[in-house]
Amino acid sequence: MAQSRGAKLIVLDPRRSENAEVADIWLPLRSGTDAELIAKAARMYATTGPATIPWSPITDQQVSSTSAIRLQAMPRAITGNLDIDGGENLLPFNPAVRSDSEIEMHEVLSDEQKAKQLGSEQFPTFTYRGTSKLSDACEKVWGVRWANLVSGC
Numbered sequence: 001m002a003q004s005r006g007a008k009l010i011v012l013d014p015r016r017s018e019n020a021e022v023a024d025i026w027l028p029l030r031s032g033t034d035a036e037l038i039a040k041a042a043r044m045y046a047t048t049g050p051a052t053i054p055w056s057p058i059t060d061q062q063v064s065s066t067s068a069i070r071l072q073a074m075p076r077a078i079t080g081n082l083d084i085d086g087g088e089n090l091l092p093f094n095p096a097v098r099s100d101s102e103i104e105m106h107e108v109l110s111d112e113q114k115a116k117q118l119g120s121e122q123f124p125t126f127t128y129r130g131t132s133k134l135s136d137a138c139e140k141v142w143g144v145r146w147a148n149l150v151s152g153c
Contacts, residue, residue: 008044011025013029050087051081
């Protein structure tokens with residue numbers, strides 16, 4: 001177990017799961033969660049590196065999922081845990097695996113059709129409108145202009 005070698009584990013889960021039982025910090029994700037506990041977890045993540053925040057469908061399937069995803073992304077960036085060994089690596093698509101971008105067939109849609117994407121005016125983050133600002137960088141890093149747009153990564 002990585003914890004026996006010094007790794008720290010922060011578990012965000014409303015249930016007292018097996019992972020929560022062995023966590024260094026357990027955040028139950030309930031309204032009114034202790035701010036001191038959240039600050040302690042943030043400090044642990046920021047000062048124990050390299051560190052990762054694994055992506056989870058649990059985050060995507062909540063009422064405030066967009067805010068939760070932003071809150072996961074911000075500490076990754078401001079702590080310098082992006083694109084480093086042991087941190088959040090920016091990996092290219094594996095050529096042996098058919099990528100989401102290939103399956104999504106973004107190149108088939110015209111710009112006019114992309115502009116009709118529901119929610120893009122009010123919530124542009126994971127829409128063509130929002131990700132278009134990143135498409136040049138996305139193509140440079142991953143070789144595709146619209147990386148994994150449907151699943152939001």
